[in-house]
Amino acid sequence: MFVRRLQLRDFRSWHEFDVELAAEPTILVGRNGFGKTNVLEALYYLTNLRSHRVSSDAALVADGAESALIGTTVQNDGRELDLEIVVRPSGANKITLGGRPIRRHREVIGVLRSVMFAPEDLLLIRGEPAERRRFVDELVVGLGPGAVAAKADYDRVLRQRAALLKTAGSAMRRGGADAESVISTLDVWDGQLAALGAQVTANRINVVNAASPHFAEAYAAIAPHSRPASIAYRSAVGPAVVDEDGAPLPVDGIEQVLLTALAEARGKEIDRGVCLVGPHRDDLDIRLGDQLGKGYASHGESWSLALALRLATVELARADGVEPVIMLDDVFAELDARRREHLAEFTADAEQLLITAAVPEDLPAGVRGRRLSVEMTEERRSTVSDDSKMEEP
Incomplete structure (x- = not known):
């Protein structure tokens, strides 16, 4: 199982985020507060239909916006499913699966299985x-x-x-x-x-x-x-x-x-x-x-x-029988060398691994993958650019 595409609109600090992903490690690098965790939070929301950081959906909608969008294409055993959630600050959210409106939100549970490691653990x-x-x-x-x-x-x-x-x-x-x-x-x-x-x-x-x-x-x-x-x-x-x-x-x-x-x-x-x-x-x-x-x-x-x-x-x-998407949210910076290496070794065979880090130096030496650079505009909007593959040492 892996996320082939993730799209965000007016989700926290992201006005627009539309990135094609693959069954490989992807590393989001950027300073603290620039919006890296927001990307992983969106995937967590798709998995659990709630945030891991706040109890109210209102905090997920960008200032001035009426709603936020989280959209994804999940590939599992060669089959693709499009899942989209319109998050509203109050009232019921709108969920579509494969373009079809879902009345019982719990019906989408299991479309995406993910596990997040975070400092809050x-x-x-x-x-x-x-x-x-x-x-x-x-x-x-x-x-x-x-x-x-x-x-x-x-x-x-x-x-x-x-x-x-x-x-x-x-x-x-x-x-x-x-x-x-x-x-x-x-x-x-x-x-x-x-x-x-x-x-x-x-x-x-x-x-x-x-x-x-x-x-x-x-x-x-x-x-x-x-x-x-x-x-x-x-x-x-x-x-x-x-x-x-x-x-x-x-x-x-x-x-x-x-x-x-x-x-x-x-x-x-x-x-x-x-x-x-x-x-x-x-x-x-x-x-x-x-x-x-x-x-x-x-x-x-x-x-x-x-x-x-x-x-x-x-x-x-x-x-x-499910290989979940594994997300590591700035967790390497919190661990000593032995625990960092053990976590890196355990997650090395993950079908899809998403990592956030403030600086590349926070990552263990063996962690490599596609690198996305996250920046923040003067208007406090997150942006992303593709730095392609991290160079081998």
Whole structure:
């Protein structure tokens, strides 16, 4: 799989970007803030239908523009697919696949599979649980549109239930019909939250279990003298959602666990006005030996753990028979020489490799490919020029 063409219009700093690509390394070189990462962000958006940097699409649309365009031609096993997304700062985006409008956006999941390595990956180890949940949900994308739909539906129900809880306390204090209405409505939302949350939980546990051996192997290769590393999904409702082998219970079994937890937490939820039960409160345990990486791993160990997570993501895609597009966003500058060389060696056989760097000197000696120079105009618009092939030393 590789991206044969990428077109951007009014996407962040790019007024126009239209570049033919090939199944080879492509290196975007330019100073920080000139728009290199924006190019990779667009491809990430095509993969996951969201940005990896911001939660709102409004930031993706250039100042003064009504919308942004991300268009690509993806080649996979000799077959080409044209995918185009019109990103709007508010309201629904417009997606076309092969020139045909797509009503259910999740239908385009899987058209492009990509994995991005970025300096922000350190937050997977040192950041908050939300960072790790987002990473796991990126893995779930590989399970297909059904898994993505379950998460989207869960998020919708979670928002609506949270809105009810914000007003539930006052209604319960009034008593009477108001209290009865709140209880009745919460019963309905609890059922939906548990049913969808069970699917989300099962999907997450399955992908984490599948990634676990790849992660352990990758970390051992990066840091052979360190303690063994492991990952495991941690549900906020406890270990009752898995069997004795660590596999998820059947979905209806997880649903019952969540329903029980919701019933037990109802009083606290009404008092606090927030949802306290569900996969939106889960985490990914990343361990070195018996210790959690967060709080115990050194800076170098944290980087090795973060790299191992991304390498495991690549191996999961390969296990599905897909060679993902690999994107390295200025990551070499963050790594020491040993980790730089290991990453360069691992990605050398990628079908398509996209790299950003502030200066060519940030790249390991063996990294070569087509070089695109990214500049910034006085109007703060990004431009690109082709410097052809980087010369061999």
